[in-house]
Amino acid sequence: MKNVIKITTTLVCLVLLATPVFAGDINLFVAASLKEVINELSDSFAKKNPGVKFVKNYGASGQLAKQIENGAPSDIFISANLEWMDYLKNKKLADVASIGTFTYNSLVFAGTPGKASSMQDLIKLERIAIGSPKSVPAGEYATEAFKKASLDKQLEKKLVMAKDVRECLMYVERGEVDGAFVYRTDALLAKQAKILFTVPQELYPRVTYPAALTIAGRKNKDAATFFTYLQGDEAKSVLAKYGFATR
Amino acid sequence: MHLYMTSHKSFGSFSLSTDFTVSGDRIGIFGTSGSGKSTLVSMLAGLTDPDSGEILLNGDCLFSSAKRVNLRPEQRRIAMVFQQHCLFPHLNVRNNLLYGFKRCPSELRTIDIDTLVAVLKLDGLLDRGVTNLSGGEKQRVALGRAILANPRLLLMDEPLSALDDALRFQIIPYLKSVSEKFDIPYLFISHSLLEMRLMTDTVLAFEKGTMTGQTTSDQLARNRMGLSSVGYINLLELGRSAPISGLFAYPWGASQLLLSSGSEQNESMAELSSKDIILFKHHPEAISARNLLECSVRSLFNSGRKVGVVMDCAGNTLIAEVVQDAVDELGITPGCTIYAAIKASAFRMLPN
Amino acid sequence: MTPLSPTDYDAIRLSLQVAVAATLLSLPFGFAVAYLVTFVKFRGKVLLEVFINMPLTLPPVVVGYFLLLLLGKHGWLGNLLNEAGIRLIFTLKAAVIASAIVGFPLLVRSLRICMEGIDPQLISASRTLGARWYDTLLSVILPLSVPGLTAGSSLMFARSLGEFGATIIVAGNIPGVTQTIPLAIYEYASSPTSENMALTLCLVSVAISIVVLFLHEMMAKKMAQRS
Structure with missing residues (x-):
């Protein structure tokens, strides 16, 4: 019995200590749609700056x-929308001076080729998937576009x-x-689905x-260096490669 | 009832082989636990399939591996009374009783419910739930339920072993009278020699999965006398007692017995071990034992290292056990006269 | 506390509807499977048990994905249904099926424990008294399984109310059509402005769970008393 308690305590301690935070680590909290881009950029940054280690957390911005x-x-x-950045700003958790735009994305309609080529064609379709408007920004933009196009x-x-x-x-x-x-960048990763048309920018906010x-x-020097690197030319070319717009 | 059963069944290290033909209405299956009695019953009822063999009841084939016949339990019309009462807890007494009756084709229904309820004294209980009945009441309901299914054979698998002594002897008369009254033959399974003698005529004895003999229940008891620590149990049917100076005087056939315990009941039954009888060649002058019976020796039999002396006491039979040396010394031979001394405290009354 | 919106009332109604339908749909199957596993000897019993219990250990998302593969437009069952004009994916029926599959092992488990407690001699007794196997099933096993049925279905009902992972894949998250309480809460919780709404719905689901589990405990006690 004593042994069981010992082993359990040891295991619990190991689990709790499994992800210690060291000085050389950079903790990234990044919207899931940027996963491929940030992976590539952090790898190349780590090659140039040995000793720097990344701890990456991808997920929904919220x-x-x-x-x-x-x-x-x-x-x-890095958030996928302004709302959540504002949320952190209001909670005084984001460094206001550093807030800036990392990149832009655009909304497209992806599907089986031939099904539709414009917003008006949507009426002929049977079923259209969007993200839940309350929780998924892309879904929210899509519903806004429907309203503006009077298709809602x-x-x-x-x-x-x-x-x-x-x-x-x-x-x-x-x-x-x-x-x-979906976002253009996501549509580009799809295997079967193709981008059928891009939603006109005037129908939804950028x-x-x-x-x-x-x-x-x-206070983390390495993080600040990486943050600057994210605004450099190398970052821009990687973003472009994956279909993001930087201007 | 006529039963032919030749079958083989094995599971794991245990195997049971039967090969017998038996006729009669009161048949016993005797054996200790592990002798295969329960398996045998289960195969008869159709709850366990023999590996091979044939079972015929009154000429009807219930099972035959050669003919590929295997009647399902509900087709065999063999009802069972289990060791545990096995009453359906979700039904009341009436619906338990009627469970088999309702499922019996109407042309085969011969038993009158009211008569049965009266014989088993279940009148006031019909609307009660079965969970709060006493042990004896439960077993009576279970018996009634089996009888009402109008079976052609009743299997009683140790129906008394879960009951205490007093209840056991209360139930025995019901078991006997019900099968007699409604003319249903039964197979009575037990490891109790006493129950065998009270309930059955013909006995099939089993030991470790094989049948060791087919005999009468009394003969079985005699055979086992030398092996048993209690000897042979004489069962004495006694008349109405009368108290005499601190003892009870019971008429026993033409003679009278003095017992140290007893009650003033009409008729009762007492047990007397063959070991508690002392034999004298001549009339002893004065002895402390309160009963001294003059008997004539009818026969002698060997059982183990003991000799059983079968005596006639004024028309009643009594068996005493002695060692061979005593037989030689006393010169006991069939036909000779002998005196049997029994202490008043040696008798044990069976609960009535 | 923020008052509930019309879609919240829809979510509560849909949740109850899904849970009731999933439980009722599963009862006959659950009873049959529990009977098979408890009383019938057959080859491949272990396989059946593993298969039945799989949703208990699999992530619900995986169950949902398998269901999508099976019932989707190009799934082999979905194909057949499609030709018959039946569409399941993105409807409440899909939510019911998802809940039924995820909750099924709980129902079978409760029923099995109850059935294993039935004295096998009661079944033998019923057979020797002239009952065929299905007669025994209905007149002895079924009534004696009632505590297991109620305990199992209350547990399954509670599980169905909470089902999220499989439902969101096969039924989508369509307010007023397939959006149940957990889906609505998920949606609220992932938006910065509507956290309070999520809290109100959370309290509703806590209340329902407490009532259902309370009933379940009462049934379990009754079952323990009987044995």
């Missing part, structure tokens, strides 16, 4: 913001709300829906990815 609010160790936060009433019954953009794409790939409103150092990250 989840990340909540985690930071609850004290998760973080140095840099006609499309209401055709909409399938998904948990996130990737789930939207999964439905498209499996043929469960005719198409989905998809902006703001980036900032957190209050804790301001």
Whole structure:
């Protein structure tokens, strides 16, 4: 029995200490859609700066913001929308001076080729996937676009709300829906689905990815260096490679 | 009832082989636990399939591996009374009783419910739930339920072993009278020699999965006398007692016995071990034992290292056990006269 | 506390609807499977048990994904249904099926524990009294399984109310159509402005769970008393 207690205590301690935070670490909290970009950039940065280690946390912007609010160790936060950045700013957790736009994305309609080529064509379709408007920014932008194009009433019954953009794409790939409103960058990663048309920019606000150092990250020299690197030319070319717009 | 059963069944290290033909209405299956009695019953009822063999009841084939016949339990019309009462807890007494009756084709229904309820004295209990009945009441309901299924054979698998002594002797008369009254033959399974003698005529004895003999219940008791620590149990049917100077005087056939315990009941039964009888060649002058009976020796038999002396006491039979040396010394031979001394405290009254 | 919106009332109604339908749908199957596993000897029993219990250990998302593969437009069952004009994916029916599969092991488990407690001699007795196997099933096993049925279905009902992972994949998250309480809470919680709304719905689901689990405990006690 004593041994069991000993072993259990040891295991618990190991688990608790499994992710210690060292001085050379940079903690990144990044919106999931930027996963590929940030992976590539952090790898190349780490090659040039040996000794720097990245701890990367990808997820929904809201989840990340909540985690930071609850004290998760973080140095840099890149959100997929302005709302959550404002949320952290208001909580005095983001370094106001550092807040800037990292990149832009655009909304497209992806689906099986031939199904639609403009917003008006959507009426002919049976089922359209969007992210849940309340929780997924891409879904929110899509519903705004429907309203502006005066299609909202006609499309209401055709909409399938998904948990996130990737789930939207999964439905498209499996043929469960005719198409989905997703970000260009996500659509480019899809295997079967193709971009059928880009949603005209005047129908929805621009998809902006703001980036900032957190209050804790301001004191982390490596983090600040990496933050500057993210605004450099190398970052811009990687972003372009994955379909993001930098201007 | 006529039963033919030749079968083989093995599971794990245990195997049971039967090969017998038996006729009669009161048949016993005797054996200690592990002798295969329960398996045998289970195969008869159709709850366990023999590996091979044939079972015929009154000429009807219940099971035959050669003919590929295997009647399902509900087709065999063999009802069972289990060691545990096994009453359906979700049904009341009436619906328990009627469970088999309702499922019996109407042309085969011969038993009148009211008569049965009266014989088993279940009148006031019909609307009660079965969970709060006493042990004896439960077993009576279980018996009634089996009888009402109008079976052609009743299997009683140790129906008394879960009951205490007093209850056991209360139930025995019901078991006997019900099967007699409604003319249903039974197979009575038990490890109690006493129950065998009270309930059955013909006995099949089993030991470790094989049948060791087919005999009468009394003969079985005699055979086992030398092996048993209690000897042979004489069962004495006694008349109405009268108290005499601190003892009870019971008429026993033409003679009278003095017992140290007893009660003023009409008729009762007493047990007397063959070991508690002392034999004298001549009339002893004065002895402390209160009963001294003049008997004539009818026969002698060997059982183990003991000799059983079968005596006639004024028309009643009594068996005493002695060693061979005593037989030689006393010169006990069939036909000779002998005196049997029994202490008043040696008798044990069976609960009535 | 923020008052509930019309879509919240829809979510509560849909949740109850899904849970009731999933439980009722599973009862006959659950009873049959528990009977098979408890009383019938057959080859591949272990396989069946593993298969039945799989949703208990698999992430619900995986169950949802398998269901999508099976019932989707190009799934082999979905294909057949599609030709018959039946569409399950993104409807409440899909939510019911997802809940039924995820909650099924709980129902079977409760029923099995109850059935294993039935004295096998009661079944033998019923057979020797002239009952065929299905007669025994209905007249002895079923009534004696009632505590297990109620305990199991209350547990399953509670599990269905909380089902999220499989539901959101096969039924989507469509307010007023397939959005149940957990889906609505998820949506609220991932938006910075509506956290209070999430809290109100959370309290509703806590209240329902407490009532259901309370009933479940009472049933379990009754079962323990009987044995």
